[in-house]
Amino acid sequence: MRQLAEQKKLVEKWRALEKRITDITEMLPLAEEEASFLEEVESAIVAATSQLEAMELEAAFSSEYDVRNAILAIHAGAGGTEAQDWAEMLMRMYLRWAERHGYKAEVLDISSGEEAGIKSATITVNGGDAYGYLKSEHGVHRLVRLSPFDADHARHTSFVLVEVMPEAEANVDVNIKPEDLKIDTFRSSGAGGQNVQKTSTAVRLTHLPTGLVVTCQTERSQHQNKEIALKILQTRLLNLELTKRAEERARLKGKRISAGWGNQIRSYVLHPYKMVKDHRTDYQSGDPDAVLDGELDGFITAYLRSLVGQEE
Numbered sequence: 001m002r003q004l005a006e007q008k009k010l011v012e013k014w015r016a017l018e019k020r021i022t023d024i025t026e027m028l029p030l031a032e033e034e035a036s037f038l039e040e041v042e043s044a045i046v047a048a049t050s051q052l053e054a055m056e057l058e059a060a061f062s063s064e065y066d067v068r069n070a071i072l073a074i075h076a077g078a079g080g081t082e083a084q085d086w087a088e089m090l091m092r093m094y095l096r097w098a099e100r101h102g103y104k105a106e107v108l109d110i111s112s113g114e115e116a117g118i119k120s121a122t123i124t125v126n127g128g129d130a131y132g133y134l135k136s137e138h139g140v141h142r143l144v145r146l147s148p149f150d151a152d153h154a155r156h157t158s159f160v161l162v163e164v165m166p167e168a169e170a171n172v173d174v175n176i177k178p179e180d181l182k183i184d185t186f187r188s189s190g191a192g193g194q195n196v197q198k199t200s201t202a203v204r205l206t207h208l209p210t211g212l213v214v215t216c217q218t219e220r221s222q223h224q225n226k227e228i229a230l231k232i233l234q235t236r237l238l239n240l241e242l243t244k245r246a247e248e249r250a251r252l253k254g255k256r257i258s259a260g261w262g263n264q265i266r267s268y269v270l271h272p273y274k275m276v277k278d279h280r281t282d283y284q285s286g287d288p289d290a291v292l293d294g295e296l297d298g299f300i301t302a303y304l305r306s307l308v309g310q311e312e
Contacts, residue, residue: 017048020048020051027044058132061129070164071124071125071164071232072122073162073163074122074161074162076113079158081114081117082147083117083159084119086141086143086159088117088118089143090162099294102127103125104125105123106123107123108124136303136304137162138265139162140265141265141266142264142268143157144270144271145269146271159264168235176207176234180207183205184204184206202222203215205230207233210237216229264279268292274287283298
C-alpha cells in the first residue's frame, strides 16, 4: 500500500506539471498580443523548467529502496590518528548536511580513536528519499592536507570508507531466525571515573550464517542497544543481498564492480591548493570548507544526473 501511494503521488506530480505546461502554451498567443502577459509567461516558464529539472533528478530514484531512511557506516583507513580525524570530519559533514535539509540524524554507534577522531561510526538519517540522495556518498573518500598531528607539519593523505545502506524493514526485507543469532554482552567503554559502566549494557550480535558482527554501546540500556544492533544487522543483511544482485547484473553485462577500498570516489585537497573533486562525475568545488560543512548538493545532484538513463 505504501508503494502504491508513492506511485500515485509520482503520477500526480507529472500530471500537474503537464497541466502547467499546457496552461503556458495557451498563454503564449496572449503574450504575443498583450505585452503585459509576457512577464507572467516568462515567470511561469522559469518555474516549470525548475520543476522539470527537479523531477528529472528524481528519475534517478529508480530503486524501491531510494525512499527509505539511510544508514551510514564510516570506517577510518590505515594511518592512525590522521585517518581517524578524517573519519570524524566526514561524520560531521553528513550530520551538517542532514541538518541543512531537515532530516533527523542520529549516531547509533561510535568507536573513538585513542588520541583524536573516530575509528568507526554508524549513523542513521531519517526522512523521505534519504537513501536516494545519500547513495552518492558510498565509497572511499581521500583527504590531502598538512597534518595537524605531525610535528614536521608534513603533507598527509588519508582514506575513509563510507558505506551507505537503505534501512531494512524488520520481518519484511530480512527475517533473522533466533537460532542464527549469537548474542554477547559486555561493559560499554567510557571516559572513566563516574562514567564507567558497572553493568554489561553493550551488545554484540553475530549472524552465524554470514559471519556479520554488529556491536552497539551508545545507550545505557542493554535492551535499547540490542534493538539498535538488530536494526543495523538487518540493514547489513539487506545490503549484502543488494550487493550480490548488483554483482550478478554486472557479471551478466560483462562489467567489473570495484568494491570496498578499491572504490575511491572523491578527493578533498586542502594543500597545496583547495579543491574537492568527484572522480565519477568530474564535478568539483573550490571551497572545501563549505563542502565539509555540509554543502554536498552539487556533488549529489551531479551523481544523480549521471544515473538518469542508465540501465538498471
